[in-house]
Amino acid sequence: MKLTITARTALAAVLLVGAGAGVAGWQAEHASRNADAGTEALAAAQQRVPLLLSYDAATLGDDLDRAVEMTTGGFRSEFSAMVADTVRPQAEKRGVSTSAEVTGAGIVSASADTVVVLCLIDQTTTGRSGRPARAISRVEVELVRVDDTWKIAGLKPV
Numbered sequence: 001m002k003l004t005i006t007a008r009t010a011l012a013a014v015l016l017v018g019a020g021a022g023v024a025g026w027q028a029e030h031a032s033r034n035a036d037a038g039t040e041a042l043a044a045a046q047q048r049v050p051l052l053l054s055y056d057a058a059t060l061g062d063d064l065d066r067a068v069e070m071t072t073g074g075f076r077s078e079f080s081a082m083v084a085d086t087v088r089p090q091a092e093k094r095g096v097s098t099s100a101e102v103t104g105a106g107i108v109s110a111s112a113d114t115v116v117v118l119c120l121i122d123q124t125t126t127g128r129s130g131r132p133a134r135a136i137s138r139v140e141v142e143l144v145r146v147d148d149t150w151k152i153a154g155l156k157p158v
Helices: 006-055 057-068 075-092
Strands: 095-109 112-125 134-148 148-158
Touching: 006 057, 006 095, 006 112, 006 148, 057 075, 057 148, 095 134
Parallel strands: none
Antiparallel strands: 095 112, 112 134, 134 148
16 A cells, blocks of 8 residues: 555654654653642641651650651761760750741752752740740751652751
């Protein structure tokens, strides 16, 4: 069966349109997965960052252990060392309690398994004197999907 030039051109056009639709469909699915990941990780950051940065002198060990469990990768090693070397000894010595709240957050970048969220944090620290010290900061929080949960893989002041 011989195809005329017009028929070949039409067939090529149909194939190109089909390929283009396939690529567009893949891109839409990819964008949707990234948007879903961003939404999930944003909610996780708003819930986990206060738990990571808050502890009570009365429940210090449990609070800091819980905080370490929410981290992953190289950040987990760094955070664990900081907790063991600085936070725990100073909090025990001074009877320090810290409460952190995320007062604003937004997605900086998102892929299916890694999301960066910018958080505005309001943190209040009290010691034995009872006088609170308040600090407001901005941090970029890197979250990565580990199995079916989002863990903190980085925390960078900005």
